[in-house]
Amino acid sequence: MKTRIHAIAGGIAFLTILTFWTSTVFSELFLDHAAIASVKAMILRGMFVLIPAMIVAGGSGMALGKNRTDHLVSGKKKRMPFIAGNGILILIPCALFLSDKASAGEFDTIFYIVQVVELFAGATNLTLLGMNIRDGLRMTGKIGSASEAANNAGTIRGLPNGAFLARDIPRLTDADGSEIEVKKSVTLCRCGASKSKPYCDNSHADIGFESSVSKDRTPDVLTAYQGKEITVHYNRLLCSHAGVCSNGLKPVFDSDRKPWIVPDNGDAGAIREIVAACPSGALSLSKPGDTPHQTGRSSVGITIERNGPYRVTGVAMPDVDWAEGASHYKYVLCRCGASKNKPFCDGTHVDIGWDDSAE
Numbered sequence: 001m002k003t004r005i006h007a008i009a010g011g012i013a014f015l016t017i018l019t020f021w022t023s024t025v026f027s028e029l030f031l032d033h034a035a036i037a038s039v040k041a042m043i044l045r046g047m048f049v050l051i052p053a054m055i056v057a058g059g060s061g062m063a064l065g066k067n068r069t070d071h072l073v074s075g076k077k078k079r080m081p082f083i084a085g086n087g088i089l090i091l092i093p094c095a096l097f098l099s100d101k102a103s104a105g106e107f108d109t110i111f112y113i114v115q116v117v118e119l120f121a122g123a124t125n126l127t128l129l130g131m132n133i134r135d136g137l138r139m140t141g142k143i144g145s146a147s148e149a150a151n152n153a154g155t156i157r158g159l160p161n162g163a164f165l166a167r168d169i170p171r172l173t174d175a176d177g178s179e180i181e182v183k184k185s186v187t188l189c190r191c192g193a194s195k196s197k198p199y200c201d202n203s204h205a206d207i208g209f210e211s212s213v214s215k216d217r218t219p220d221v222l223t224a225y226q227g228k229e230i231t232v233h234y235n236r237l238l239c240s241h242a243g244v245c246s247n248g249l250k251p252v253f254d255s256d257r258k259p260w261i262v263p264d265n266g267d268a269g270a271i272r273e274i275v276a277a278c279p280s281g282a283l284s285l286s287k288p289g290d291t292p293h294q295t296g297r298s299s300v301g302i303t304i305e306r307n308g309p310y311r312v313t314g315v316a317m318p319d320v321d322w323a324e325g326a327s328h329y330k331y332v333l334c335r336c337g338a339s340k341n342k343p344f345c346d347g348t349h350v351d352i353g354w355d356d357s358a359e
Contacts, residue, residue: 007136009057014129016050021122028115037102044099047092058084061132076135079128086125094118153300154315156333158343161211163200164188164333169315171301172198175356188302188310192337197356198304204337214340222325226288227263230271233292234261235325238282240309240332241347245283249274279311280345281327294327307356309335309345317343 020043027039058080094114101111154168165187166172172180180198187200191209194201203209218237225232232252245253252266253274263271275283276295284292300314309332320343322328332345336354339346348354 006057006060009053009060010129010133010136013050013053013057014126014133016046016053017122017126017129020046020050021119021126024115024119024122033102033105033107036107037105040095040099040102043095047095050087051092054084054087076132079132083125083128083132086121086128090121091118091125094121156302156312156315156317157319158190158211158333159187161209162204164190164310164343166302166315169301171299173301173303174198175304175306190334190337190343192335192354192356198310198335207337209337211342213342217340218346220323222284222292224286224292225259225261225263228288230263230268231286231288231290231292232261232263232271232275233284233286233325235282235323237323237341237346238280238326238331238344239347240280240282240305240345241350242279242305242308242332244277244279245274248277279305279330280332281325281330284325284327292325294329304335305332307354308349309333 023039023042027036031039061076061080094117097114098111098118101107101114153170154166156164156166156169158164165185166182167185169182169186172182172186174180188198189196189200189203190211191204191207193203193207193209195203220235220237222233222235225234246255249266249270252262252271254260254262272285272295275285281294284294286292301312302315303311303313305311311330311332313330316328317331323341323344333343334341334345334348335356336349336352338348338352338354340348
């Protein structure tokens with residue numbers, strides 16, 4: 001409910017400011033002074049819509065993001081004070097001043113100076129609100145990067161306290177490498193108790209499976225391990241303990257050492273190969289000082305890991321919160337039912353010794 005309230009309030013605020021801005025530009029370019037005065041009066045009355053919308057959007061946004069530290073939430077939090085300050089210190093005083101001047105018929109130099117300031121401040125808030133809306137859509141999985149969106153096929157959704165519902169997926173591969181015939185829609189077990197794995201047999205209802213995220217999950221933090229040529233980024237929350245990194249390049253990735261990642265202990269090309277092979281997206285790369293990015297493009301579909309998660313590549317997953325540094329293209333979904341970061345795998349299956357052959 002908070003997410004919906006936040007989205008509605010943010011949308012109202014954005015559209016209100018956009019209406020103010022476009023009506024101002026149009027009236028100044030094409031209408032007479034009487035019409036401009038009417039527009040200024042309308043903007044002043046519209047503040048009774050804009051101000052509550054901004055308060056609700058800001059308050060609900062802070063409430064939703066209070067326990068999150070990923071870069072999308074951090075970006076939204078940093079913009080909110082600028083949006084609020086711009087509105088309180090510039091937009092509202094300008095609206096009051098311009099309305100008074102216009103109603104008195106005083107279209108002088110000062111009027112137009114303040115008008116330019118108001119337009120600039122309005123454009124700034126439109127840009128910042130637009131960025132917040134964009135990041136909100138990314139957080140819910142409704143949009144991703146252009147490259148990921150272009151390569152994604154089909155969808156997979158986690159039903160509340162139920163199975164994964166996969167639609168239009170091009171490939172489902174068993175742990176032994178054999179391809180399983182897939183229908184247009186298939187329900188996959190995620191409680192770990194189905195007797196007909198990988199398919200759901202409604203065992204989740206019998207065991208009282210809960211699909212919510214645990215409050216004591218691993219913190220959502222993207223840590224940078226900087227080397228001279230390349231920086232490796234790692235989010236422990238996303239890691240499924242596949243062992244690709246430590247088994248493939250031990251000098252660089254050694255969990256028994258602190259820091260456990262030392263990029264300068266290996267060749268940059270070899271590190272890129274390891275990061276590309278990481279199934280969960282927990283690892284990403286950048287040149288020192290640049291933004292981290294994911295690497296690797298496996299064939300689109302879902303692969304079942306023996307005694308482990310679903311490895312997903314190129315299948316869209318809407319309506320989920322993505323961790324910091326997560327890839328919307330490759331990720332892993334919990335199959336044992338014990339992850340604290342559902343629907344995603346957090347490596348718990350390794351800790352509990354989950355066996356997918358057990359009934």
